[in-house]
Amino acid sequence: METQRYNQPQISVEDQIQLLKSEGLSFQKEGQALHLLQNISMFRMKSYLKPFRQRNSRQFKEGSTFEEAYNIYKFDAELRKMICSELEKIEVSIRTQLSLIMGNAAGIYWFENPTNFRDTVHHSYLLRKLSEELHRSDDDAIVAFIQNYSNPFPPSWMTFEVSSFGTLSMMYRWLKAGQARRQVAKFYGLSDSVMESWLHTIVYIRNICAHHSRLWNRRLSINAIIPRRTQLPFITIPSDTKKVFYVLSIILYFLQTVNPNNTFSKRFKILLSKYPQIDTSAMGFPPSWQEESLWV
Numbered sequence: 001m002e003t004q005r006y007n008q009p010q011i012s013v014e015d016q017i018q019l020l021k022s023e024g025l026s027f028q029k030e031g032q033a034l035h036l037l038q039n040i041s042m043f044r045m046k047s048y049l050k051p052f053r054q055r056n057s058r059q060f061k062e063g064s065t066f067e068e069a070y071n072i073y074k075f076d077a078e079l080r081k082m083i084c085s086e087l088e089k090i091e092v093s094i095r096t097q098l099s100l101i102m103g104n105a106a107g108i109y110w111f112e113n114p115t116n117f118r119d120t121v122h123h124s125y126l127l128r129k130l131s132e133e134l135h136r137s138d139d140d141a142i143v144a145f146i147q148n149y150s151n152p153f154p155p156s157w158m159t160f161e162v163s164s165f166g167t168l169s170m171m172y173r174w175l176k177a178g179q180a181r182r183q184v185a186k187f188y189g190l191s192d193s194v195m196e197s198w199l200h201t202i203v204y205i206r207n208i209c210a211h212h213s214r215l216w217n218r219r220l221s222i223n224a225i226i227p228r229r230t231q232l233p234f235i236t237i238p239s240d241t242k243k244v245f246y247v248l249s250i251i252l253y254f255l256q257t258v259n260p261n262n263t264f265s266k267r268f269k270i271l272l273s274k275y276p277q278i279d280t281s282a283m284g285f286p287p288s289w290q291e292e293s294l295w296v
Contacts, residue, residue: 013037016042020060024064025060025066026063026065028065028067040073048072071275072275075271076216078271079216079268081209082271083206084209086259087209090202093254093257096157098184099156102156103155111127111130111159111171129167130167131153133164133167134154165206169199169200187257189257197225198224198225200222202254217283219243220247232256234253235292243284249295252264265296
């Protein structure tokens with residue numbers, strides 16, 4: 001299909017507000033909205049305004065206000081912050097387990113050995129990524145190691161501390177099938193195939209949060225696989241596993257091991273009470289979600 005060059009002019013924030021007004025959106029505090037749109041781009045706000053538009057129309061539903069859309073924006077921002085806090089704990093745990101278990105099985109430089117991986121092409125790419133991340137680091141321990149030792153990498157427990165979560169996910173995915181790979185997954189009560197899929201999924205979610213992108217009602221572009229069984233309590237599988245509820249449940253599942261006394265579910269419910277207008281069904285939450293043992 002032949003494409004054309006986009007060349008629409010940029011319009012001022014004042015004109016953006018007038019355009020929204022012409023499409024039926026109301027403003028309770030127009031001066032405040034002007035300030036917000038000077039600091040939050042209209043492009044970013046568009047996805048939060050979308051639920052208020054009439055189906056297949058540019059016009060807004062009767063009674064829709066900019067402030068309602070901004071409340072959803074604030075809810076989404078707070079949700080992402082909550083998720084980032086928990087993903088940090090999970091990421092640190094996975095770094096630790098991967099280093100401990102694989103180090104015991106294959107030595108402290110196991111990640112340098114191509115025989116521990118499924119193919120040499122992926123392994124070479126992995127080493128390049130680790131090297132780039134290592135040499136970007138200004139961590140005192142890393143700098144001192146490079147100055148004092150001739151090894152291309154520090155031992156795994158040090159190297160992994162400066163590697164990205166995405167690199168760790170790739171490392172686990174490309175590990176050769178075997179007891180050590182299964183042992184890492186078993187620590188979290190999962191099979192290695194589910195561990196691989198769920199790890200990839202939470203890295204994807206972390207990237208969404210890190211880039212401050214809309215999450216709350218997003219339909220995810222990847223689908224975490226459904227486990228046949230888990231060693232720890234999980235949920236009744238929802239009809240749509242590409243919505244946020246399923247991913248939040250995966251995070252809660254990991255927290256049973258990483259932080260058993262976590263308050264994520266409680267804090268999420270408090271967040272919902274703060275924003276009662278949020279449509280949890282748009283997030284994939286089933287009507288009976290609060291009865292799930294994982295969410296109690």
